Amino acid sequence: MIRLYNTLTRRTEPLQPVHPGEVRMYSCGPTVYWFAHIGNLRSFVFADLLARLFRARGLKVTAVMNITDVGHLTSDADEGEDKMIAAMRREGKSAWDVAAFYADAFFRDLKRINVEPADAYPRATAHIAEQIGLVERLEKNGFTYRTEDGIYFDTSKLADYGRLSRQKAAEKKAGARVEMGGKKQSTDFALWKFSPTGGKRDMEWESPWGVGFPGWHLECSAMSAKYLGVPFDVHTGGVDHIAVHHEDELAQTEAATGALEANVWMHNEFITIDGGKMSKSLGNVYTLDDLAAKGFDPLALRYYFLGAHYRSKLNFTFEALEAAQNALKRLRAFVRSVGESDCPTAKGGSLLAASRQAGGKRPRRGGGSIGEVEPAYERAFDAALDDDLDTPEGLAILWEMLEDKDITPADRLATLLHFDRMLGLRLADEVGKKDEIPAEVQALLDERAAARAAKDWTKADALRDRITAHGFTVEDTAKGQIVRAA
Ligand code: AMP
Numbered sequence: 334m335i336r337l338y339n340t341l342t343r344r345t346e347p348l349q350p351v352h353p354g355e356v357r358m359y360s361c362g363p364t365v366y367w368f369a370h371i372g373n374l375r376s377f378v379f380a381d382l383l384a385r386l387f388r389a390r391g392l393k394v395t396a397v398m399n400i401t402d403v404g405h406l407t408s409d410a411d412e413g414e415d416k417m418i419a420a421m422r423r424e425g426k427s428a429w430d431v432a433a434f435y436a437d438a439f440f441r442d443l444k445r446i447n448v449e450p451a452d453a454y455p456r457a458t459a460h461i462a463e464q465i466g467l468v469e470r471l472e473k474n475g476f477t478y479r480t481e482d483g484i485y486f487d488t489s490k491l492a493d494y495g496r497l498s499r500q501k502a503a504e505k506k507a508g509a510r511v512e513m514g515g516k517k518q519s520t521d522f523a524l525w526k527f528s529p530t531g532g533k534r535d536m537e538w539e540s541p542w543g544v545g546f547p548g549w550h551l552e553c554s555a556m557s558a559k560y561l562g563v564p565f566d567v568h569t570g571g572v573d574h575i576a577v578h579h580e581d582e583l584a585q586t587e588a589a590t591g592a593l594e595a596n597v598w599m600h601n602e603f604i605t606i607d608g609g610k611m612s613k614s615l616g617n618v619y620t621l622d623d624l625a626a627k628g629f630d631p632l633a634l635r636y637y638f639l640g641a642h643y644r645s646k647l648n649f650t651f652e653a654l655e656a657a658q659n660a661l662k663r664l665r666a667f668v669r670s671v672g673e674s675d676c677p678t679a680k681g682g683s684l685l686a687a688s689r690q691a692g693g694k695r696p697r698r699g700g701g702s703i704g705e706v707e708p709a710y711e712r713a714f715d716a717a718l719d720d721d722l723d724t725p726e727g728l729a730i731l732w733e734m735l736e737d738k739d740i741t742p743a744d745r746l747a748t749l750l751h752f753d754r755m756l757g758l759r760l761a762d763e764v765g766k767k768d769e770i771p772a773e774v775q776a777l778l779d780e781r782a783a784a785r786a787a788k789d790w791t792k793a794d795a796l797r798d799r800i801t802a803h804g805f806t807v808e809d810t811a812k813g814q815i816v817r818a819a
């Protein structure tokens with residue numbers, strides 16, 4: 334039974350889908366004004382892991398992630414400039430071109446870090462009519478008022494406003510400097526903002542209240558209702574969204590429909606760097622391309638995320654990423670090594686066929702070409718993930734299983750590939766692969782073979798050391814040297 338921590342109730346609760354056998358989930362996606370950084374990627378991988386967990390338990394998943402391409406101001410509380418317009422200035426492109434460019438980059442990143450595609454990626458700019466419709470309903474229900482710069486949601490009209498962050502409006506006011514403008518309460522937020530008088534925005538639309546653009550929170554209420562209905566099951570995002578964005582989404586949907594938008598609200602903790610915030614001015618905002626330039630595989634970042642519970646803060650260091658990359662290399666080497674020699678049934682490429690089967694269906698004994706998933710480890714692994722997505726515990730079980738020499742390598746491989754359907758490290762791709770041997774290592778191997786033939790053991794040992802220094806191990810067998818990536 335899946336149990337999930339619900340920010341709304343502050344409890345870990347059994348998942349009880351609205352529609353039996355199905356899970357409908359909505360995740361706050363990127364604001365496409367810049368490349369996704371590792372913090373954003375953590376939240377996208379978190380949503381992916383949840384969807385994989387639901388699917389692994391036989392639930393039909395409908396996953397939706399929005400793309401914010403208008404309306405997200407530089408402050409979450411309706412202040413500052415639209416992030417898209419700021420990017421347009423920075424890059425000398427239209428806001429539409431900025432959005433198209435960074436949305437493409439986002440989809441590329443998702444592929445690289447092996448996030449399974451959601452069912453829909455609705456864009457705010459493609460759902461203006463739905464957002465206007467929602468404001469009209471709120472207006473009809475008496476929750477709106479007009480100021481000089483827009484139409485606002487009156488939080489004093491909703492009795493339980495603040496239920497997600499558990500902060501009353503008064504406390505929020507005391508805690509943060511909020512530009513009131515014409516707002517009645519500091520917690521009130523924009524539903525529709527007017528274009529500046531006399532000016533024309535790159536992104537603006539006609540509305541019953543005047544030309545302008547939607548407030549940021551509106552899109553998620555409007556699009557989740559359209560694609561998933563109300564209420565749906567699970568809403569995800571980073572913890573920064575609890576106090577404002579999700580609080581306001583929840584309030585709007587409740588005011589418009591009388592229903593709770595989503596039953597379970599889940600939030601991933603932040604990634605910090607050197608214990609502090611990532612920021613462009615400090616030059617510590619890392620993207621997948623930045624990591625690739627330093628020699629890191631995107632899947633090493635994925636492994637790194639798996640090593641921490643999604644509700645734990647994660648302080649990023651390159652040492653920790655390096656350790657994750659090494660662990661991933663060890664897993665890949667294990668998969669390749671079973672394919673190469675240890676697995677007696679791996680001959681003739683049959684293991685490769687079996688791994689394809691593992692990618693789609695659970696491998697079973699009796700197929701003849703691959704081992705069996707070890708039931709005790711499978712149960713432990715599933716229990717860890719069912720317990721609020723405890724991936725660090727899942728990884729601990731994985732390593733314990735790999736070191737369990739009572740299990741045949743073929744069974745360990747089957748179990749590992751089975752776990753990886755959940756973890757998403759693309760280990761099945763390694764089956765049947767040979768370690769790529771760089772030319773300089775091959776030259777050392779040839780030299781060493783000659784030294785051994787000449788019985789020059791001292792030279793052969795020295796050459797082994799040089800090969801090891803390149804990150805490879807050599808084993809001498811009756812058939813000659815076997816080399817593997819260490
Ligand atoms: P944004 O593109 O700013 O709208 O953010 C996309 C997603 O990334 C949201 O769910 C944010 O809550 C999340 N997010 C932003 N920064 C971080 C961070 N440093 N660590 C983890 N998640 C983050």
Ligand code: ZN
Pocket residue numbers: 360361362399553578
């Ligand atoms: Zn959102």
